[in-house]
Amino acid sequence: MTPFLLESFLAVIGGAIGGRLLVAGVAGLVDADEHGRHPLGRTAVWATPAIAAVVAPALWWWEVVSHALRPNGLQDPHADLVIRLAAHGLLLLLLAAATWVDFRHRVIPDAITVPGVLAALAWVAIWPRTLLPVVREVPRSFAVPLREADVLGLAGPLHGPWPEWLAAAPGLSGLAAAMVVFAVWWIVGTAPSATGDGRRSFRTWLLDPRSLVAAAGTVIVAGGWLAGGEHWRGLASSLGGLAVAAGIVWLTRAGASLALRREAMGLGDVTLMAMIGAWLG
Numbered sequence: 001m002t003p004f005l006l007e008s009f010l011a012v013i014g015g016a017i018g019g020r021l022l023v024a025g026v027a028g029l030v031d032a033d034e035h036g037r038h039p040l041g042r043t044a045v046w047a048t049p050a051i052a053a054v055v056a057p058a059l060w061w062w063e064v065v066s067h068a069l070r071p072n073g074l075q076d077p078h079a080d081l082v083i084r085l086a087a088h089g090l091l092l093l094l095l096a097a098a099t100w101v102d103f104r105h106r107v108i109p110d111a112i113t114v115p116g117v118l119a120a121l122a123w124v125a126i127w128p129r130t131l132l133p134v135v136r137e138v139p140r141s142f143a144v145p146l147r148e149a150d151v152l153g154l155a156g157p158l159h160g161p162w163p164e165w166l167a168a169a170p171g172l173s174g175l176a177a178a179m180v181v182f183a184v185w186w187i188v189g190t191a192p193s194a195t196g197d198g199r200r201s202f203r204t205w206l207l208d209p210r211s212l213v214a215a216a217g218t219v220i221v222a223g224g225w226l227a228g229g230e231h232w233r234g235l236a237s238s239l240g241g242l243a244v245a246a247g248i249v250w251l252t253r254a255g256a257s258l259a260l261r262r263e264a265m266g267l268g269d270v271t272l273m274a275m276i277g278a279w280l281g
Helices: 003-027 042-065 078-105 110-126 173-189 202-206 209-227 229-260 267-280
Strands: 133-138 146-153
Touching: 003 042, 003 078, 042 078, 078 110, 078 267, 110 173, 110 209, 110 229, 110 267, 146 229, 173 209, 173 229, 173 267, 209 229, 229 267
Parallel strands: none
Antiparallel strands: 133 146
């Protein structure tokens, strides 16, 4: 089997598996009907994996074969294209799950967006080339600038000029800035757990989902900072995307709520955009 046929076959299989996982995940977040039947309906159970099995190879053709995200004549290494495709496929599954639950219950659950943000930060820190492709111009004294393939970093192309204060280890300013961005998202985007009578042991606090999110995020940010290089730059771009996307929607929500004198939109919209920004940078 040629690599082309093998990848197309794997795209179909991966899409079908992703669609089945989507059904299973959403079913756990959507209430069953009054008769106790499957909350999504029999049609959705079999149709969703079938649709995903068609969408996945179409996305593979568009991103990997056609290089549609790189319209400037430059090409990325094949491995980078496949990794970016996998990231975008996972993002599409998360968005589909959030949309599905929102249609049924008019809410975007943290159970989707919070793990989505953590997964995005970790993924981009490990594989920075997942970020959106751009063209980087390398100045040359004897000719016109050389055009090279790059991805979108926090301050332009990922491998372009970088602000000194955002340097990785041993400087601490960049780490402090990254931790502040994550802490603000954590405070705004994760709801405190119900505590009953208000008394909580240290063990209960330590195992609280919100505490686990804080610990996981701290490990990801600190790990990217210690790794340095393009891993740290990719993580910084992901955090920048999170801050900008969530910040725009939060400001819109705050302004509209002030004008209408009631809540204009829920925080779920803010956390959803935070997740998208974290994946795309």
